[in-house]
Amino acid sequence: MRTQNATAYRFLTPYLLIFAIFWIWPIISSFIISFQATRTVPWRFAPTFNWGRLIGDPAFYNALKNTLLILVIQVPVMIALAIVMAVLLNSPLLKARGLYRFAFFAPVVVGEVAYSAVFRLMFSLDFGIVNKLLESVGISKIDWFSNVTPAMALIMIAVTWRWAGYNAIIILAGLQSIPEDVYEAATLDRVSRVKQFFYITLPLLKPVIVFCAVLSIIGTMQLFTEPFLITERGGPGGGTETLGLLLYRQGFRSLNFGYASAVAYTMAGLAIAITLVQLWLMREPK
Amino acid sequence: MAAVTLTNVVKRFGIFEVVHGANIDIADGEFVVFVGPSGCGKSTLLRMIAGLEDISGGDIAIGGKVMNDVEPADRGIAMVFQSYALYPHMTVEQNLSFGLRMNGNPKADTERRVKRAAEILRIDELMQRRPKQLSGGQRQRVAIGRAIVREPQVFLFDEPLSNLDAELRVQMRVEISRLHKELGVTMIYVTHDQTEAMTLADRIVVLKAGNVEQIGAPLDLYDDPANRFVAGFIGSPKMNFLSAKVVETTNSAAIIELAHHGGARLRKPLCETFPAVGAEVVLGVRPEHFFEAGEGDCDIPVKADVAEHLGSVSYVYANAGPEELIVEREASRQRGSGDHFTVSIKAERALLFDKAGARIR
Structure with missing residues (x-):
């Protein structure tokens, strides 16, 4: 090995050690644990113990259903909203663009607990501003926390509020990388602004949109904070329990590490599978 | 085909005046080159003719009609951009036909125009490729093809060869010259390269700092420059x-x-x-x-x-x-x-x- 490379590796060693101990080993270890019965002492190798339970567990299917529901409804809505926000932010007609950019990005910076507490207050049955507003326009107030459908809607609204601006900023970067003369050429071709958006902007933004969608899918598969803090541990009655919450409940409340590991690998597998399908669907034609 | 007339054309960006009352008459079918150093206002003038920049003062007429407030698409012009401005996600064929398709042009007519442009520019075999699969010269041909299918009265070229290597530049220069002879339409071409100007133009407009310094046939400018700037700018090596x-x-x-x-x-x-x-x-x-x-x-x-x-x-x-x-x-x-x-x-x-x-x- 050349001296220069050896020196570089010596500098990298502390990080690589930490990476190996706290990242690589847990990944391998949890895979092994998922094949072990961890409710007995000592733990024993039982390949079908956790995976067999997973296949027949109604709580798993409930969490999977909730997670996929959020994925299917919230992610497309959020991405669409992010595109609209990015286009508005990119408009030369908009004044104080920097301020809006900051405002849209700010939710990501806000602490999760603080934002969850605020959302609980805003959507409170009797004191929340949302219900007050609904009542002011003649709509009866909604019990966001006691019924499954409003609770799921609340989770989706909260996640969208938190991440739409973040995605909008990424999409804005993509928008700004499209050369202006392409639009000028289209203008000379008598292509309307609306058609320019659908036939030029959207296709050219495809890689960025795919990137945002993949990030969002991975994020949704791991969704934990909102159902834990806003709807109080996946309430009402597990109606908003996600796979992330199920994992937490099994691993850290019931101390069933084997089953939690199996759930974790299922989540990762699903995220990879959905992402691959999406990448395949949105691939560049040859 | 159409004549282009610029009368006292002024362009200001805020308080900065970058074109100071340009007067240029371009005859029907003429090949005119705007030449000058960077920042002289030549591209701004071209973009004003195209309608991509507003005019701060004066008139621009194409085919005898004042175009100051006419939409770019309605001016009867087509433009070839320095960076080609091809639609990267479309094939060559889609690039050529995009504008016509978006405007509901009859399919048969669109196909005819695309086929004609492809034949003129010898890009028939590239029709299913995307811009990134083309060389610089091929991209430039497609960009010109996109202008041809519009069947414009006036072609505008904004430094179209500046991204090409020296050999390809000479080749494309000849092709553009041939194209002008073949189509016989008015062409306005912007370049900072006086060799391009000398070889392509029927007449050259020399610009400096937003002023028209001299207008004339290439050899007239070479032999009989109006001032020291034109004398130094036209000719290589310099005077x-x-x-x-x-x-x-x-x-x-x-x-x-x-x-x-x-x-x-x-x-x-x-x-x-x-x-x-x-x-x-x-x-x-x-x-x-x-x-x-x-x-x-x-x-x-x-x-x-x-x-x-x-x-x-x-x-x-x-x-x-x-x-x-x-x-x-x-x-x-x-x-x-x-x-x-x-x-x-x-x-x-x-x-x-x-x-x-x-x-x-």
């Missing part, structure tokens, strides 16, 4: 400028003495604008107008610094006192660094400019 002084006048002529060359003198015919005795002037001599010693009206000894041998001719970069001269020689292959030789200037081949740069003639 040589030698400091001089008017030392004597007679009824019909003035005697000019070169400032740094041992009192070498030239006699120039007198004219109305000739400065008085004692005025400082500048003598302009093209590299090919330095003759062998004794052949001209005054001789200047020079010392060769660097020689560029291009095969048919050589350019010798020489020092003559404090002035640097470029001398063209057909038979100077052996001339090398440090050689001393003498060049001669003929009065009728030397141009005279006053101190402000205006031509004295």
